[in-house]
Each structure stands twice: as structure tokens, then as C-alpha cells.
Amino acid sequence: MASVDVVIPCYQYGRFLPEAVISVLSQGVPDLRILIIDNASTDGSADVARKLAELQPEIHVSLHTVNQGSTASYNEGIDWARADYFLLLDADDMLAPGALRRALRIMEQNRKVAFTHGIETHAVDGVVTPPPTADDDDTGDGWQVTDGWKFIEQLCRTPVNIVGANTVIRRTSVQKAAGHYRETLPYTDDLEMWLRLATFGDVAVTPHVQAIRRIHAQQRSERYRNAQLLDFRERERAFFSFFEHEGGVHPGRRALEQQVRRELGKHAYWSALSHYFRGKKQVAAELMAFSRERRGRAGLLPPLDWLFRMNNPIGRVREVLQEAMLQRQRP
Template structure:
């Protein structure tokens, strides 16, 4: 690529956070190096992995000396690790890359081009993603595809604040974020166990989101990933979610937004019930009553929670069976 043109292209910072991903981290980092876009800076934060992740990363850095590597001696959490990387980089746009996910070769170029076509109040550009197994086989897509290879369902864009309250629809690793927006937000909230819901709530109140209808990322689906832990008793994810819901309540401006939040809080009450986090369910219930009157089913679930029924094992067995049957269906369809 022409060095003169490179000087006039925005820089993109890719922050890769790693914890015990020795089997995948090299492929993930290589997908950054293989981008069809020159102005990329890459920083890797290893969060005190107990496997050979750090050794793998050091070998990669020997071959690519421009890569910055930080090896934490203790696991400081995902949000703080990302903020460490953010402080070391200067790119106009930022990608938060998990060490088991992969970027398609033209991803950075496509997202930068979209950003340059948008006004500055757009803070996030996101895309579709292929969902891959531990072996790298495609299992499906975040947004299902039609025959033309486009999303077969409507994808919210623009002002998505109400949509992020209603449901999970953004595939987190597909996001490219505007640096100035991250600086304004102060990065990720380090008091939380996970980053995306809080980031979506805070950023979408003031900034717009743009969707590119292309598969530009491969997201690995692993049985012990962070998102799967929400069903476990004593997991920290639901406590963090409650904090985010309180933040969201202060940011809601219309009755429709408050109703959307109330519907989501009802979902989290059920998740607390299944995870046997009954005191936390009561806290969600109190927040719900501040927003609107709980429906009959939610009141029943809150009452049943006081009985402290041992249902978590049965619930996780049900989820495992459902996931297995879903995987079998995908294999039969040749996905």
C-alpha cells in the first residue's frame, strides 16, 4: 500500500485481552496482522493465564516486534484489562478483541470506511458474525442469513438505546468504537464483571450505532465462556447486571424506554431464580416496582424464590440438552 495514502488513513487500535486461550490466541492475533488495512496498532493483555497463553504471545511478539504485550501477574478482570490496553493506544477507532475470536481480512477496512462516511455522533459500527466451534467449524450466524447472504431479520441501527434495553442483539466482538466516545465514557466500568451491556447503555444514550450487513468476524462458541456462566449459582454477572439496570433507569427519558427496561428486568428476575440467587432477585424486584407494577407471573416467581427451591441443576441440564439438540439440527442442515 502507498505509504503516502497510509499517512492519511485513521489509525485503528486492536486491544486483545487473553485469559487461558493458548489454543486460540495465535490465530486471533494473526487475524489482526493479516488485515487488508495498514494503520493498525495491536496491544495484547494477558490476564494472568495459567496455561501457556503468555508463552504463545511472546513467541508471536518476537515475529512481530511492533505488538505491545502486557502480562498481568494477577487477573484484574476483563474491563480493567481492556482499559489497560486503551491507555497504551492512540488510534482513532478501537476494537476489543477476545483471544479466541477472529477478524475477517477486510473487516477493519470496511468498518473504517463506514465510519468515515458517518457524522461524528456515530460511536459504534458493528456487523454480523459467524459462530464457530472450538475446532473452527461454522455452526451458524449471529443474525441468520437469507439466500443472498444478508441478515434475514431486522437489525436496529441509529438510535438503539431502547433496543439495547429490550434485548441482546449486538455481537460484541464485531464492534469498532470511536476513541473519542470511549474517552468521554471513561472506558469500561471496572467495577463490573462484564463490559458489553453497560457499554451499550451508556454509549447509546448519546451516540448512534451503524450496522454493516456483512459477516466480518468469527466468534468462537465455547462451553465455558463468560456468557455461559450466568446460569451458575453465585456468578457475579447478575450482580453487575443489576448495577447496569439501575444506571439505565436514570437514563430513560420516555415511557417506552422505561417499559423496555421493565421487560428486561423481568427477564433477569427469572435468571436469578434459575441461578438460585434469590436475594438478588428481590433487588431486581424492588427496581421493577420503581419502574412499573410487576405482572402476576413475576410476582409468583419472586414468591417462589423465597422457598429456595434447588432447581439450578435441573435448569442447567435442560439448557445442555437444548444446546445439544440445536447443534444436531445445525449439523443436519449442513451448517
């Protein structure tokens, strides 16, 4: 079977680290290495990592004396990797049963696939209910393979990061060719990386749960999720960074950049409306201004096509408005 390298960056997540490691070791992949990179944690994470490495020869440890940031850890992991396939798994998250076998099967069968991804289920407040153990008989079913440039164009039409980072299993050779994550994109370096990886081949997605992400207040990303305007601006920066570099070879680059701006404006319009009905008028005003800047004269009109691009759009609108009214009624 093919070999896999898994890098687990850790900062202050020592209490979660054993579960993350166990979720990798239980994948049933014999040729497997794990690198835990501790970013100068003060919660005893380094001791936990050392103990795990003492118990399992597959586990290696890199301990930083100074916090270098998550991007530096990702890039250290890329430099360390030498297996056929490569995965970055956050220390507070877990792989779902069968995730590696599913990904390796499709990538071994289809050598054009540059990376795979799948469903990333959420565990709110750190309470994890693992998905049922996968049946080996169906691990090859349900994959959809898309040409890499078509994947990029689809993301430009709906510029939302639909790829769960913990589910992304990529060819190490492709990751090496794509290079490091960019430190200039502290919030959306992963979104830009999916675009870059897609320039090297096809993208395969499975309907299976591939990873479990914990949602808890200590996450750095939790603060980012609550900064709505920042989210839109950073997504835009990720796309523009891609087209300034690797994506510059696309013959329709300028049109795609304009499409990204326009579609982000449409998304911001509906987000502004949602925040307004929830009584968050300042956030709504900021988002509406962002929308108008990117949509021009069309900025005052509801972009209904954005809604109809989503599943069950009428139901989504109803849910947004109902939730907004409930929020306003709460003390």
C-alpha cells in the same frame, strides 16, 4: 487509510492467541497496532505473546504478574489506544475477513457514527469455520445507521444485549470520552458501555459476519450463561447504572427505567415457562418471581407482546415447547 488499535486481552488462551492475531493482521489495514495483554496466565500464553511480538513489529505486549481481571485489561487497552479507531478482541475469538475495512468505510463516510457492530457467529466447542472472504465490492452495502438515543431507547424496549462485543469498532476519541468500563458490572460492563458510547453519536450495524466467538467450557461467560436469574439481574443493573450516570440527562429517564424493569419481567416470564417445561422447576420459580416483581398486577398474564416483538414468534414458541418436551423425555 485510517489507523486502528486492537487490544487482545488473554488469560489461559495461549493455544488460541495466534489465530486471533492472524485474523487481525490479515484485515488489510496498513496502519495497525496490536496490544496483547496477558493477565498472569499459567499456560504459556506470555511466551506465545512474546514470540508473536518478535515476528511482527505491530504487536506490543503487556504482561501482568498478577491476575487483575478482564475489566482492568479492557481499561488498560483504552488508556494505551491512540489510533483513529479501537477494538477489543478476546484472545479465544477471531475477526471475520473484511471486518475492519467494512467498519472503517462506513465510519469514514459518516463522521456521526460513534461505533459499529455486526453479526458475531459462534463456533461451538472451539471448532471454527471462518466465513467466506468478503468481496470488497460489497463492503459498504447493508449498513443501517440509527441515532444514538434511538438505539438506547430500542434497547430499553428489548433489554437484551444484541451487540457482539468482538464486533464493536469504535472511534477512539469517543471511547476516551466515554471512559473506562465499570468494575462494578463484572458481567454486563459491555452492555452498559454500548449505552454510554451511543450517547456520543450514531450506531451503525451491518448484516455481515464481523467476528467469530468460540463457545467452550473453559469460558468464564459459560458459567454466567447457565445462571439464568443472575443474567436478568445483571442486565437490569447495567441499565440502571447507565441511567444513574451518563443516561441521567435523558428527559424520559424514569420512564425508560420502568420500561426496562417491565420488559425484563416479560422476558423472564417466557424464560421461566421454558425452564418449567424442561423440568427445571426451581429455576422456573425464581424467574417467575422476578417477573412478577417487575410486572406488578400483570405478572400472572402471558406477555404476548414480547413474543410478537421477536421474529416469527409462533415458531419460536413451538420450538421452545418442543425442545422442552424432548429434554423431559431424555434420561
